[in-house]
Every structure is written in C-alpha cells, then in structure tokens.
Amino acid sequence: MKTIEFKQLDETLYYEKLENGLDVYILPKKGFSKTFVTFTTKYGSVDRTFVPIGETESVTVPDGIAHFLEHKMFEKEDGDVFQKFSEYGASANAFTSFTRTAYLFSSTDNIYKSTETLLNFVQEPYFTEATVNKEKGIIGQEITMYDDQPDWRLYFGTIENMYHSHPVKIDIAGTIGSIDGITADHLYTCYHTFYHPSNMLLFAIGAVDPEEMMAFIRENQGKKEFPEPTPIQRFFDEEPTEVAVKERTLHMDVQKPKLYIGLKAKQTGLSGRDMLKHELSVQIALELIFGRTSNFYERIYDEGLIDESYAFDFTLENGFGFAMIGSDTTEPVALEQAIKAELAKYEGNAQFASNDLERIKRKKIGFFLRALNSIEFIANQFTRYSFNDMNLFDVLPVLEELTIEDLTTAFATVQGESQQTVFKVLPTEKGEQ
Amino acid sequence: MFKTIPFAKGVNLHIRQTTQFKTVNFSIKWRRPLTAESASERTVLTNVLQHSNAKYTTTAAFRSFLDDLYGTVLYFDTSKRGNEHTVLMNVEAVNDQYLANTSVLNEVLGLLHTAIFEPNLENGVFKESIVAREKKMVIQRIESIFDDKSRFAQQRLQQMLRPNEPASISANGTVEAIDNITVASLFAAYESMLANDKIDIYVAGDIDEDEIVAKLKQALPFKDRTPDEIPAILPQKHPQQDYVREQHDMKQGKLHIGFSTPVRFGDADFAKMQIFNGVFGGYPHAKLFMNVREKESLAYYASSSYASHYGLLFVVSGIEPKNEEKALSLIKEQLAVMQAGDISALELEQTKAMLTNQLKESLDSARGQIEIYDQYKDLPEEFSVETWANKWRAVTKDDVIEMAKQVQLEAVYFLCGKEQAAQ
Numbered sequence: 001m002k003t004i005e006f007k008q009l010d011e012t013l014y015y016e017k018l019e020n021g022l023d024v025y026i027l028p029k030k031g032f033s034k035t036f037v038t039f040t041t042k043y044g045s046v047d048r049t050f051v052p053i054g055e056t057e058s059v060t061v062p063d064g065i066a067h068f069l070e071h072k073m074f075e076k077e078d079g080d081v082f083q084k085f086s087e088y089g090a091s092a093n094a095f096t097s098f099t100r101t102a103y104l105f106s107s108t109d110n111i112y113k114s115t116e117t118l119l120n121f122v123q124e125p126y127f128t129e130a131t132v133n134k135e136k137g138i139i140g141q142e143i144t145m146y147d148d149q150p151d152w153r154l155y156f157g158t159i160e161n162m163y164h165s166h167p168v169k170i171d172i173a174g175t176i177g178s179i180d181g182i183t184a185d186h187l188y189t190c191y192h193t194f195y196h197p198s199n200m201l202l203f204a205i206g207a208v209d210p211e212e213m214m215a216f217i218r219e220n221q222g223k224k225e226f227p228e229p230t231p232i233q234r235f236f237d238e239e240p241t242e243v244a245v246k247e248r249t250l251h252m253d254v255q256k257p258k259l260y261i262g263l264k265a266k267q268t269g270l271s272g273r274d275m276l277k278h279e280l281s282v283q284i285a286l287e288l289i290f291g292r293t294s295n296f297y298e299r300i301y302d303e304g305l306i307d308e309s310y311a312f313d314f315t316l317e318n319g320f321g322f323a324m325i326g327s328d329t330t331e332p333v334a335l336e337q338a339i340k341a342e343l344a345k346y347e348g349n350a351q352f353a354s355n356d357l358e359r360i361k362r363k364k365i366g367f368f369l370r371a372l373n374s375i376e377f378i379a380n381q382f383t384r385y386s387f388n389d390m391n392l393f394d395v396l397p398v399l400e401e402l403t404i405e406d407l408t409t410a411f412a413t414v415q416g417e418s419q420q421t422v423f424k425v426l427p428t429e430k431g432e433q
Numbered sequence: 434m435f436k437t438i439p440f441a442k443g444v445n446l447h448i449r450q451t452t453q454f455k456t457v458n459f460s461i462k463w464r465r466p467l468t469a470e471s472a473s474e475r476t477v478l479t480n481v482l483q484h485s486n487a488k489y490t491t492t493a494a495f496r497s498f499l500d501d502l503y504g505t506v507l508y509f510d511t512s513k514r515g516n517e518h519t520v521l522m523n524v525e526a527v528n529d530q531y532l533a534n535t536s537v538l539n540e541v542l543g544l545l546h547t548a549i550f551e552p553n554l555e556n557g558v559f560k561e562s563i564v565a566r567e568k569k570m571v572i573q574r575i576e577s578i579f580d581d582k583s584r585f586a587q588q589r590l591q592q593m594l595r596p597n598e599p600a601s602i603s604a605n606g607t608v609e610a611i612d613n614i615t616v617a618s619l620f621a622a623y624e625s626m627l628a629n630d631k632i633d634i635y636v637a638g639d640i641d642e643d644e645i646v647a648k649l650k651q652a653l654p655f656k657d658r659t660p661d662e663i664p665a666i667l668p669q670k671h672p673q674q675d676y677v678r679e680q681h682d683m684k685q686g687k688l689h690i691g692f693s694t695p696v697r698f699g700d701a702d703f704a705k706m707q708i709f710n711g712v713f714g715g716y717p718h719a720k721l722f723m724n725v726r727e728k729e730s731l732a733y734y735a736s737s738s739y740a741s742h743y744g745l746l747f748v749v750s751g752i753e754p755k756n757e758e759k760a761l762s763l764i765k766e767q768l769a770v771m772q773a774g775d776i777s778a779l780e781l782e783q784t785k786a787m788l789t790n791q792l793k794e795s796l797d798s799a800r801g802q803i804e805i806y807d808q809y810k811d812l813p814e815e816f817s818v819e820t821w822a823n824k825w826r827a828v829t830k831d832d833v834i835e836m837a838k839q840v841q842l843e844a845v846y847f848l849c850g851k852e853q854a855a856q
Contacts, residue, residue, distance in 0.1 A: 009455075009531070031453030034794045080727060082717035087779065089786030091794075092717075108793040109786070137730030144685040145733055145751050150580050206797075253682035254580045256573070293496045301492065304566065307573045328577065359500045366504025369455045369527045373798065428682050 001214050006393045009372065013393070014210040018221050021198025021229045025382065026213050027205040029375055035206035036106040037115055038379045039122050042201075042387045043194035044099040045172040046319070051233040053193045058235055061190060062181045063167075064139070064174015067096040068132075069187050071139060073103065073122060075131050081121045090114040098168050099317050100387065101194075102380070111208065112216055119202075119220050125191045127184040136179055143173050150254050150425045158262040158324055161245040161421040165237040168320045169244075197221065198229035201386055203379040236319055241266045242418035249424045257332045258309075258425040261339045265314075265321030267413040272389040276398050279316045280364070281410030282323065284402065286312050287360050288352055289342060290325055296342050305335045314414075318388060323414050332424050343415055350408045350415075357407065361399055368395050434796075434816060435635070435806050438646060442657035444632040446649065447810075449802060450642055455531055457538065457638030458799040459524040459545065461653075462807070463630035466663055467518035467599045470613075472511065473571075473606025474622040475520050477614055479509035480567035481559055482522075482623075487551040498544075502537050503527045507548060513604040514808075515698075515742035517663045520626060522548065523800075528639055538640075539648075546652045549627070558620040572608050582848060586687040587749065589679065590846040594672050594691045600743040631660035633807065637799040669693050669744055671843060678847045686754035686849035690764060691747055692840050698741035699812050702836065704824035709836035710739040711784030712776060713767060714748055718783045720767040725750060731760050746840060754849040761845065771837040776830050789822045 004013040014026040045067065049060045073094070074081045085092040090107035092114075103122050105114050146152045156171055163169040173179075204213050243264050270278055290296060290312045300306050310327035329335045371377045382392045435447035465471060489495035499505045505526040512519045526541045553560060578584045591601040632655060636645055672691075696706040714721035714737025725735035735750040752760045795801035796818070809816040 031451065032797050034790075034797050075727075080717075080723070082722075083779075083783070086716055086718035086783035086787055089790035091787070091790070106794060108790050134730050138726055138733055141685065141731075141751055141753065142733035144753075148582050148683045148685050255576050256580070291496075293493045293500060295493070298491060298493045302566070304569070307570055309577070328573070359497060362502075363500035363504035365532075366502075366527045369531055370504070370506070370525060373454050373456060375797075 001210070008396065009393065011372070011393070014214065016214055016218070018197065018218060020221055020224070020226050021196070022221060023201045023386070024214060024217055025201070025203045026208060026210040027203075027378065028208050028210055029206050032206045032375065034106050034108045034375070035111045035204065035208045036104065036375045036379055037118060037202070037204045038102050038104040038383060039118050039202050040100050040102040040200060040383045041195050042099065042199050043101050043190070044097050045170060046098050046167045046236075047194065047234055048167050048170075049235040050193060052189045053196070053227070053230065058233070059189070061186055062174065063170045063178035064172070065182055065186060065190055066101055067173045068135065068139060068179055068182050069190055070094050070096045070101050070103075071135055072127055072132065072187060073125065076121065076124070076126050081117065084117050085114060088114045088117070092118075096172055098172065098320075100384065102383065104379070106206075106376075108207070115204070115213070115216065116220060119217070122195070123224060125188065125195075127187045129184050132182060132184050132187065136182075139173060139179055140176050143171075143176055143179075146171070146173065150252050150258060153250055153252065154258045154260055154326070154423060154425050155324070157248060157250055157425070158260040158421065158423040159322065161248055161423055162243045162262050162264040162322055163320070164240055164244040166239045166320050167236070193232060196229055197226055199232060201383050203383055205375045205379050239320070241416070243421040245421060247422045249426055251428045252425050254425060254427050256328045256330060257427065258326070258328050259332045259335055260324050260326035260423050261336065262421045262423065263323040263343075263414040264419040264421070265316060265323070265414050266416075266419065267410075268316065268319055268321045271318065273394060273398065275316065275388055276385070276390045276394055277402070277406060278410050279314065280395070280399060281402060281406045282314045282316070282414060284357065284360050284364065285350065285352065285407045285411035286314055286323060286325075287363075288356050288407070289346065291360070293359070296338075300335065300338055305329055305331055305338060332426070336422055340420070343420070346411065346415060347417075350411050352404050352407050354404055357402070357404060361402065364399055365396060368399075434802065436642075440632075440634060440650075440653075441655050443660045444634070444655045444658070446634045446636070446646065447806065448640075448642055448645065449637040450640060451637060452639045454638055454799050455528055456525050456799070457528055457541075457636070457640060458803065459541075460635040460803050461522045461549075462633045462635075463520040463626050464517050464632070464660070464663070465626070465630050466661055467513050467516050467602060469597075469602050469607045470610045471622070472513070472518050472602060472604055473610035474614055474619060475518060475626065476511045476571050476605045477564070477568050477611060478619060478623055478626070479511055479520055480570055481563055481619070482548060482552065483507075483509045484563055484567060485553045486547050487553055488547045490553055502540055502544070503532060503535075505537065505541055505544070507544065511604045513599065513602070515663070515666060516599045518604065520630075525799075530639070542648050542652045549653070552623065558616045559623075561616055564614070564616050564619055568611050568614060571605060572611055575603065575605050575608055575611075582681065582683055582685070582687055583749065583751070585681075586689045586846055586848040587747070589677070589848070590689040590691050590747070590844065593674055593677055593844045593846060594745065595743070598667055600740070600745060628656065629658050629660060635803045635807070637802055666697060666742070666744075669695065675843065676845045678849070680851045681848060683848075683850045685751045686757055686847060688750045688752055688757065688760055689747065689846045689848075690761070690842065691745060691844045691846075692768075693843050694744050694746055694836070694840050696741075696836065696839070697744045703741065704821070705828050705832040705836050706739065706741070707788060708781065708784050708825060708828045709771070709833050709840070710737055710746065711788060712780045712833060713737050713771060713837075715739075716784065716787050718780065720771070721748065721750075721764065724767060725760060725763055729759075729763060731756050731763070735764070757847055757849075765842065768837060768840060768842075772834065774830070774834050776833055778830075781828070781830060781833070785825045785828070788825050789818070792818055792821060
C-alpha cells in the first residue's frame, strides 16, 4: 500500500493496485462519522461500439445499455440489493454518465458488511429475459420523465446540435424504442467486457481505517477469479470540428423561452496534467467573460435579458467537449445576439487582465477547499480525474501556475464561429401540439 | 452540540467549535409569522440585499470582493416551517489555516455588517430600479414552477388540501402580493425584520469562542426585541374537492396523493409516525418502491414524504397516464395492508437503521449540523443522536399499525397530457 501526502491540504491518501488490476484508493477524514464508498467502471453511454472480451469483431449495442445494465445490477436471484443495504442502515445508489457507471453507498455503521455487499453485487451479474423485460417499464417511465423536463431537453438538444456522429449526442438512458431491443445476452456481453477489475476503481473515504479496509478489499478480491485483463478496444467515427446543426428550436409546454449557445471543443485528445490545465483554463476564461463579476453579466442582467437560471459550464472528456451559456429569457433573440457579440470580441485576440485572473484564481481556490468538506465530491471527482489520468489534488498547484497565455490559448479552441450552435425551447403556440 | 449564548432579548447566538471542516460557516435566521404578504416582501428583500449594498453598489463590485476573499460564499434565502417564515443569510469562508498569510475571517465579519446593516439606498429607501428588477426576478422564479411538472403538481395538491394556509403558501410568496410591493413598503419590511424578528445566529468552524463572540457583538448590533408570537398550528380539515385531474402538454402522468395524520413534529407519537412513513414509502426497501416500481413496473419513482409540521403525508409517482387507476389502487392497498398488520420485523429494522444513519450522516456537514440543531432545539429535551435512535428503537409493530390506522386519504391530484387524459 502506498501513502501519498498532501501537506497543504492536510490530507493523506492510501493507494494500492490489486493483483486483479483493481485500483483502490482510501482517504480517511477526521471528524466524519460516515463512510462513503464508490465502485466505478470506466464505461458509460458513449461506449456503444467495441470488441467484446474474448472476441475479435466489433459490435454495436442498443442505445441506453450502460444505464440499463446499472439498473439490472441491483436485482439478484434472491431479491433486491437495496433491501440488504437498508438492513445495514446504508443509503445506496448508482449513476451512469457519458463515460462512467458508479455504484455507491454511504453509512455510519456496518461499513465492512456494506462494502462486501457493494463489491459482491457489482461482481455477480444475474440477468434473465424476464427480469430484463420487467425493467423496461421502469426505465420507460424514467425516459418519459426526462422527456417532460424542458431543461434536460435544452441541454441534450444543444449537444445533439453539436455532434455529427459521436455517441455523446445520444441520451444516456436511450429511447423507449432502443431499450426495447435489449436482451440478457447484450447485458452479459457489456458486463464481461467493461466490468473487469482492471477497468474499475474503488474509492473509500470518511470514517475509515486505511490498513483494515485495504486488507478487507484485498481479501474479498483475492477469493474471486477473473480472466486475464486485455485492453478494451472502443471505436468512434471521425468527428468534424464544426457543429452538425447551427440552430434548432423545440416547442414545449413552458411559460418562458429557454436558450443555450453551445461551443464545441476541438481540443479533446488531452489527458493527465495537460488536460487539467486546459480544462481549468477554459473554465476560468468563461468565468472572466460570462461570470457574475463581468461587464457582460451586469449589462444583460440590467437589460432584463436573463434571470436566475442563467448559467455557463464547460465539460471535457476524452473524445468530446463543449461549453454552454444560456438562460430562461423573455427575449431569446436579443440574448442570442448579445452572447454571440460578446464571443466575437474575443475572436482571435482574447484579452484577459491579470488582476481579474488573480481574483478568479482565488475564487477557485476557495471553491476547491470548500468542496473538500464534501466526501461525495472528493470520491466522485477523484474517480473522474483518475480515469483521465489526472489527479484531483493537482488542482491547487495547477491553478496557481496558470497564466494569461494559458487562458488565451485554451479559449481559442472553443470559440470559432463554426463551432457555435443555438438551441431554443419555446412555448407551444396556441392550437399547436 | 451548539453552545447557546443570549445575544440580545429575542436574539440567540449558537456556537460550535470544531476542526472538522476547512471552512467557517455563519447562518443568521430571521423569523416571523408566515403570510403571503410577508413571504413576498421578505423574498424580494433577500434579492435586493444580495444584489448590492452601500459599500459595493453593483453586483460586480460585491461579487468581486467576495471572490477576492477566496470565493467566500454569501447568499440570502427564504424558507418556511409550520406557521413560521424564515429569512436566512448563509456565509461560508475558507479557514485561514489553509491559506498562506491572509486573514479572511476579520474581513468576513465586516462583510456581515455591511450586507445586513448598510443597504444600498436612495432618498432613505431602496433604489427603485433595483427593487423593480428584483420583483420581476422573484415573479419569474414563482412562475417557473409551471415548467417543472412535478413541482407544479405538488403545489396544486397542497392548494387543494390547505388553500390559503401556511401549508400551501410558498416561502417565495405570491405574484399578486409581489406586484403590490413599493420601495417604501419594502424598506419598512426591512426595518421591521431587523428590529422585531426573532433571530438565531449560528457559527460552526475552527474558531476561538471568546474572540468570535466579541467580534460578532460589534458586527451584528441587534437590539432587544419582543418578537410576534408564531400562531399555533391550525386544526386539520377536509378539502372541498377530493379528486382533481388537470392537463398540460406532456407525456407522463404525475400522480400526487395527500393524506392527513393527527401526529405532528414533536408530538409524543412523532417517532412512531416517522417509522410508519419509512416503511410505507420513505426508502428503497419501502412498500411503495417494492410494489409500485419493482413488482409492477408502473413507475420509476414512487415514494412518500411526511410533512410533519402540517400533519400531512404526500405520495408522489410518475406513471403512464393509462395506469392512473391501477397505480392509485396499488398505493391505497399498501396503506391498507399496513393497517391490517402486514409489517415485517425486517421492514422495521431496516427503517430504524436508515433513520438513525440519515441523522448521523447529516451531522457530517456544518450546514447539516446547523439545520438539524435548529429544528430540534425547541423541543423540551436536549438533542442528541442517541436520544432519537432510542426513540426509534422503542417503536413496535403495533405502534406502526396504530399510526397507519390514523392516516387518512384526503385528496388526489393527477396531471397528464391533453390527449391521454382518462375518461
């Protein structure tokens, strides 16, 4: 077991790569009564075309399968795993993103029993045609629920506009039509390919003894047999730099129009510290241009073009990335023009002031230190960073060394005119369905 | 958990010294009786105070100052509990020890004074342009509920159950009452809040107790006051309509059901009622999740929540519109089987373990410590996790059957798409 100390933050991280390839991280937190454990596979909604383990030809599986698999992991021959966690007083959950599927629990008691339950239920698949078909009604209602949420439709509509072929444009849960075609065999194929321990990471944090917990996990894993790990081959079509669709509108039952401008990122092949630096640079550039201390924000707020829903964000993963800026607005045309005009000012020669940069750095440092109070934040973010060969605890030193040039260079990769798209959700007109 | 120090008449300071967090948390709560008018005024007021003040007269200037203080978080909000309306101001600043050579804490204490006692005025009242814009912002916040079908359906159910009562009045107020606000009425509400409200001040973090008390006395010069009595909880009554269906342009059906219970927060049977709710629909092991979702695949979510201050219990589920009757009868059936005594020892144990764990977990954040303590502090016995764990442990199957028998269905609200509405 390795020990990694972060002196400035007063944190010590314990790490071991087990014989079966599983990465295990443990971070004890003083004063906490709960423990939070996440068990995550590097497998999400974008992994739809791949070579199944032990085979040579690639396959394409139905959309929404990673999320479907996440649901089905909880059902076993002897019942529902939630029952067991409840018995131990543990709150369990799971989520599927574009690139990860995570299983997790938090609890103040029976930590080892819950950890054992977590490890075992994720590593003992049980799928039958009957249980798979039963789940289709439940996930069908989950998809329908999201279909009725205008903010979700706005977010996904903007992503769909940006991408020609990359599967990030496909809703994580799939569609009612696509999940209908999912079989138990599909689930086993995806499971065996992506749930190998060498493609997974376990993070335990909180009221936990690192030596004891590591020994416990080591023993649990030592008793199980897995095939030799092989590198997973995933396939993605070539994705052009420019957006697929420049502008689209969806009519829904809303009172007020909603608008997002999406900026498609062209620098998506980075990993490690370069990726961290790039990601932080774009985020800070956006903050300087569109944040609450910017002239732009003050102006459009005063002009009544935005309300409290105004937001901007930058997402970056291997193979795709995008920034979004938008708000609910009574004047979608004026807001679109204002955002585009602001972006145009930075075209080619983004000018950032160094005192502004220093201020936003301080803000980000404060945000980061605050976030370290949350053991959920640390476990989830650490895993995401790790899957991209980044280290969460490098955020502080990398922030401190950022320069104006870093911001200018990074921002140039998201702001070409051909990389911009607009998506609007407008109220259904009278008499229209 | 917190040490309470009288600050002025009607104002209490609650302090918790702890090294658990990397930040220091302040929370100030102003309380008065809840009405639609006062909720409206006080919500607009929080927006105005958050926008700017006499020292930092624009949002950009105010936010820049906060960013410079290592992203110190400052926000105002409103909430309600029973018949009481609360304005709260939360401030969270990084603990000095994690920063090289800076003292954020003293600046933050000055900031508390500025944000509360030095408003951005013109001719002795708030600025017309700021008030007009923030009124619009709050109105838009209230109206945005229409776009969120779950929240909309829940609001409609509450209005059916308890029209024009605190149980259905939003902590944000109403559009009509906000329209009536003037700069003068808003400034009067502000002065009254500072002078007359019952106030609780919370501090949690790695602080020196004597030092922080002395500094807070300077930063927050609240005077003695005799706060308005919060009216007693209203008696239960039956709604005029017990089944309402409405249509929006949407796909899913939102089934929201209201029940009443005579048991309220702090009553002798309160712990028993919490266990009832847990077994009925509070958790993934509960009857609603296991039957409506897992067994019948009717829904993605099906759960219950206990609004203990109002003696109400809500069940919510998102279903295919054609399954309205089937889901409703299945939900009713879960209550009936509990009334008939179908409650297993395992269900009881699971629920007790979950309630205890949840309470312990919520104490792992400063915000959680403040909110839990704030809720339980007015009960006669001193708050501790063990006290509550023991109360839950003592609850028997017969107790839960007894609780189930007192739960009554009051009203059903169903929202679904236009062309799919049931006949």
